[in-house]
Amino acid sequence: MTFKTLLATAVLASASLTAIHADELKGRGASFPGPLYKAWTSEYFAATGKKINYTPTGSGDGVKSIKKRMVDFAGSDKPLKAKKLKKSKLYMFPSVVGSIVLSYNIDGVKDGELKLSRAAIDAIFSGKATHWDDKIITKDNAGLNLPHEPITTCVRADKSGTTFNFTYFLNKINPEVKISKKPTWKAAKVVAGKSNSGVSANIQQIKNSIGYIEYSFKIKLGLPAAQIENKEGKFINPTVQSFQDGAKYATWTADNDFYAVIGDPEGATSYPIVAATFILLPTEKTDKNKEVTAFMQWAFTKGDKAASELGYVPLPTSTKDEIRKYWEAKKIK
């Protein structure tokens, strides 16, 4: 008798536990918006009691997981072209704009002091410049004492949407650079880390290194970042205002599921390496999609403050309206 009651209790308990977890929305993908999604999901839980679980495992993993329907939604910094969306039966829309900064670890050079021209950035990441005191770097940094030390470039070890957006920018400077989530880097000394946090850790630990990371990681860890020359030849410090100036040139339309890569915009005050990040949804899961769009609707209306505090740029109102119309058209609102 006691064994039967024990068994019954165990079955009931596990059933109720699985029922609770079945309600939780699961998402995976880009680590670029990771800190922001973490803030949004915890505020959403406080406001509505609905739990959403987002694991930043990289854009490549996000796309793979949603293709296999292992998660309810995926995050990807690299937008998918219409052909691929059709083949995998996915919907896509942007969630927020962020930026990529070049952080470095050089003794005596503080945050914002290093100025990198477009030519210098290309030289560093393609191996043409091998030491910090190469002329192509020092000619813009007359006031700094750059050491005669080899440059260590910190890159991503995994398939990364952040890398995709950074190589998009490099490609605008030097068309020979391949735009890729995981290119073969031709720089002299390369060290790779897993995810934005791995690259940040490497930059922190390795002297005379430079790497590309999302802006909120720079803020969180207090890493110095370089001024970067934009399309109009001005050196821009990575600040939220400069990201907003760069993001306002972005154009998204629902006709192609908002496919757009917004890097290297015009504008004298625009920070050049801005990027949007996207949410992918499976077309056939209408009910789950409605829950995801409910969360995104909340984020679009109430999440702007959290986004700005972390250094992201909320989408312009017109784009948010277009996205809402897209949801209605796809019947997932």
Add this chain to the structure above:
Amino acid sequence: MGGKLFRNFSFFSATLSFFLLIGIFAILFTYAQEALAEFGFDFLLTETWEADEDDEGGVFGGYIPIIGTLLSTLIAMSIAVPLAMGIAIFLTEVASENIAKPVSIAIELLAAIPSIIYGMWGLFYFAPIVQSTVGGNGVGLLTAGIVLAIMIIPFMAAITRDAMNTTPHVLKESAYAMGATKFEVIKDVIMPYSKGGIIGSIILALGRALGETMAVAFLIGSVMSTVKNVTDPTTSIPVLLANNFAEAQDLEMSSMYYLALILFVVSFVIISTAKFYFLGRKPK
């Protein structure tokens, strides 16, 4: 009744282990077929690892991770084996009871520390030290090899110490009675007697070093480049698998199974050779 049950259970466990081994090999071999068909044995000498942009094909080669695994293990073993033997000898023959006890406990605690903690400690504390003493990037083959050695020493030392302690006192006493020095007793009486346990501990440590993933992933640099200098960053098989497995598809995934198969075979061959060579001969 109890004896028969125990005998059946142990027989079951033994055969289960055997079938697990066969099963793992079969799965690795099956999933590696696509890469085997595409690359054949050229895989072992190709130095690139690049997926095509549409994630459907690419060129993959295992030369760099294989060399990385072998070199990091070699560095680790050449540092760890002498040190572990030395620690074991110190604990059993040289140290007084008061010193041996706390040191033994410390060794056993060190052996229990999870490997990812060694990785974090290595990255945040040890890598800058290596960078300032030897140069290079801090993260690279040498740092990974040294931290690997630190990870396997406690385990090797503890088991070697236990093996050496099994030497019957009467053997040691007789040797001393015949005028042997301490060193001669260690070399000619204790070591040959505990050979089995010592080789066993070295083999287990070797297995751990070959397959160690997280600690090495933080410290080896994770880049596909050949090593010209011992401090250069490179990659190893477990590190490549850990970094890329989540996102790989089709041919790349199959190539990773191919690499896993190679690691499996290499470990198996090294361990079998060591076992049969050192322990195959019956002691006189």
